[in-house]
Amino acid sequence: MLRSSLSRASTSCLRGLSAAASSSSLQPRFLSSSVSRLSDNLQKPLAFAFDIDGVLKAGPNVLPEAKRALQILEGNNPRKQKIPYIFITNGGGKHESARAKDLARELEVPVTQDQVIQAHTVMKSLVPLYGDKPILMIGGPETPPNAAREVMQSYGFQNVYTALDLHAHAPAAWPFSTVHPDQLPYVRREDFSKIRFAAILVFHDSREWGRDTQIIIDILRSHNGVFGTEHPPTEPLPDKQIPIYFSHGDLLWGNDHSVVRFGQGAFRLAIENVYKHTTGRDMESVVFGKPHRITYDYANELLRQHLISMSGAETAEAAKAVGPSVWMVGDNTESDIKGAVDFGWSSALVRTGVYKDHNGPPNHKPTILVDNVEQAVIEAIQREWKL
Template sequence: MSGRSFADASHGAAQQALSTPPDSPTHSHAPKMSFGVPSHRKNDSYGSINNILEHGIAIPSSPTSPHGTAIEVPATRSPEAHANQYMNALSASPSTRERRLSRNSFGASLPIPRSKRQSRLSSVTYADVQDALSSDKSRPGMPPVQPTREILASRVQDVFSEKVAAAKNMAFVFDIDGVLVHGDRLIPEGQRVLDMLNGNNQLGIKIPHIFLTNGSGKPEAARTQQLARILKNPVSTEQFIQSHTPMRALAEYYKTVLVVGGEGYRCREVAEEYGFQDIVVPNDIVAWDPSIAPYRVFTEEEKASSRPRDFTQVEIEAIMVFSDSRDYATDMQIIMDLLRSRRGRLGTVADDPVSERIPIYFSQGDMLCPTEHPIPRMSQGAFRIGLEAMYKALTGVDLERVVYGKPELATYKYADEVLASWMDALHGEERIPQNVYMVGDNPASDIVGGNMYGWNTCLVRTGVFQGGENDEENPANFGVFANVWEAVTTACKKQLGEDFLFEWDDRVNPVLHGRASAIE
C-alpha cells in the first residue's frame, strides 16, 4: 500500500469511527474531544465551537492565506484511552497484527506545517582533498584546482546511468537512538553507512536519507550539530525530524502554552523558535508558588532563571509535552492542576472536567527508549500513561490527548515533505522516491508506522528489539538485521544490483593507470 493510499484509508477509518453508533461493540463511551478555541481566536475564521466538538481541533485561517499554513491530518486511533489497557498490566502496544492504528484519541486532528522547509545542500567533505584545494600556494596566479572526485564521479555516473537512476529512486529514513548511536556513543556501523550514502560508493553519488526520531528536547540545530560530531558526517536541519518538529504548526493555534520536559530551559528555546508567543514552563509556576509542588527542592539558581507571575490571572490555552520529564512529581502535579482547572487557570477546579478542559499534546508515545544503559529506559509514553490513569482516577473519565511522533500518520506525512525537499536539494527533483526504507530498532513505533505507511521496514538488533527471527506483533516487512550496515547494504543490492560496490575507488582516474591515488 502506498503512503498516499494509506492516508486516504486512514481518513476513511477515522470518519467511520466518528459515525459508529453508540450500541456498536467498537463504540467507546469516552467523551468527544472538548478542546475549545482560545479566547483570542474565537472568530469565524477559526471555525465554530460545534465544528471543533464534532471534528476535533479546527484549522485556523491565516490572515494572508485562505488556507492557512497548516495541514490537518486526522487521527486514526479508536477512542479509548491507553490507561484502560495499563491499569493492571503494562503489556499492550500498538500492533500491526491486531490492525491497531495510531495512538490518538477519538476525533483528534494533528496539524503539521503546510509549506515545505527550504532545503540547503549538506555537501560531503573530503578533508584531505578540501585542504589541498583551499590554499593553492604552489600555483600563485593560477586558477584553482578542479575537484577531481566530482569530475570523476560525474563520468562514472554517465557510464552507469541505470544504477544512477535507481539510486535516485530510493531513500532511507533512519531512526537514531538504537540504530546509529546509543546516547552520545557511536554505533560504528552508523558512521560507515553515512559515509557510503554521502558519496563513498561506486558511483560517488549521494543517496537521499533523512533522520526521523522520537527523540526530543533540544532545538534542531543543536541536535544536528551533536549528531554530526558523533557520526563524523554532515547532518543538516533540513533532513532532520524530531518528534516535536511537526508541532511547530501549533504555534498558529495557541498563544499561552505550558511546555514540559527536557533539560533545563531547552524546550522553552524550542518553543520560542517555533513561534509560540507566551511560553510557561513548570519552574515558572513553582517560582511563583512553591507550595504547588510540595516535594520539590527549588534552588535559588532555578528561581533566578524562572519567569514567575500571578498564574491565577493567566489562562494557559494548551499543554505541550515536548520531551521526557526530568521531574515526574512536579510536572504531573502541575499538569493535573491545569487539566482539572477552569480553562487553564491555576487555582480553580472545573465543575465539569470535560467541557472546560484545555488540550494536551505529547510529542511521542514510546514506552521505552534505548540509551547507554544496557536495558532500555522508560520514555514519554510511560509518563503519558501515568497521567491518563491519574486523570481517570480523579475525574472518572478518560483523558483525551493528542500524540505526535512515530507511528502517527502525521509524522510520516511530514517526513514526505522533508524527503521531497531533500531530493530537490540533492538531485534537483522535488519528489518522493519510489523505494523508501525505514530502518529502526523499535517494532512498536519505527516498524508499525513504516508498515502502515507503505515503506519497506528494516528492524535492527542494536536497540530496543532483542527478539527472535522477527517481531511477532509488528514484523519488519523487509527483514531483521544485525545492524544498520547490513540493512542498508542489503537494500542497496536489491535496488542497485548485487555488483554494487560500497566504496569509492580513485583508481577510476585514467591518469593513475590503475595505481592508487596519491591522495589516499
C-alpha cells in the same frame, strides 16, 4: 475536538515544505504528460530515514557501524552516488540546528537542521492554534543551554510557561523538592491568577514525573485553565477538556543501560490513570512522533525536497512525480517499523536497540531484520539497485 483541531493544524505543518515545492525555482520544466512518461522510465529515487537511539547510538556512544553506513550514503557505494537521508527521532529537547551540529560532530558527516525531525518538530503545526495563547510546556531542559522554552519560542509560540515557573510561584504545589538557586534566574514570574492556560504541550520527556504529573492534573482539573483553582464541584465539568499534546508515545527506548528505559508513553499512561481516578473521565490527548502519520507525512515531503535539490533535472522531475523509495531503519517495532509499514515505506529492524530476538518475533513485520545499521543500508541498496 482535539483530533479535528490537529487535522486543521497538520495542514500548516507541511505548508512550508509544500510552498518550497511549488516555488518558481522548482516548477516543472516539462508538461505533466512528459513528467509522467519520465517517471515511468526512471528508477524510483532511493532515500533513507534513520532513528537515532539504538540505531546510530547507544546512549552517548556512536555505534561504529553507523559511521560506515553513512559513508556509504555519502558516496562510498558502487555508483559513487550520494543518497539522501534524514533522521527521525522520538527524542528531542533541543533545537534542530543544535541536534544537527551534534550529529555532524559525532557521525563525521555533514548534517543540516532540515535533515532532523525530532518528536517535537511537528508541534510547529500547533502554532496557528496556540501561537499567541498561554501554554504550559512540560519536559526538556528548563534552563540553558538548549532551554526548551527557547526552542518553542523559535517555533512561534509567544507565551510559554514551564512547570518550573509554576513551582517557583507556588512551592507548596510540589513540596517534595525545591527550585534550585541556579534555576531562579530563568524562572518566568507572573501573576498566575490572571493566566488562563489554553493548552499543555509535553515537549519532551519529563525530568520530574511526580512534580509534572501533579501540575498537569492541576491544570486539567482547574477552573478555566487557571493554576491554583479547581472546577466548582457544584458545576458539571465542561464538555471541552483543556487540550494536552504529547510529542511522542514511546513506551520504551534503548540507551547504553542493559535494560530498556520507560519513555514518554509511560508518562502519558501514568497521567491518564491519575486523571481517570480523580475525575472519573477519560483523558483526551493527541500524540505526535513515530508511528503517527503526521510525522511521516512531514518526513516524506522533506525527503522529496532533498531529492529535488540533490538530483539532476530529469531525476528531480521524477522525484516530484513519484516520490522517493524510502527505507526506515529503526530498533523499535512499535514506533519505527509500525510507522513505516502504515505509511508504505520499506523498513529495516536492527538488533542494536529495543528489539531483542529472545522477546519473540516483532509485532510489526519489517522488510528485513538485520544485526546493525550498516547491514541495513547495504542490503537495502542491493535490493533497490538490484546489485
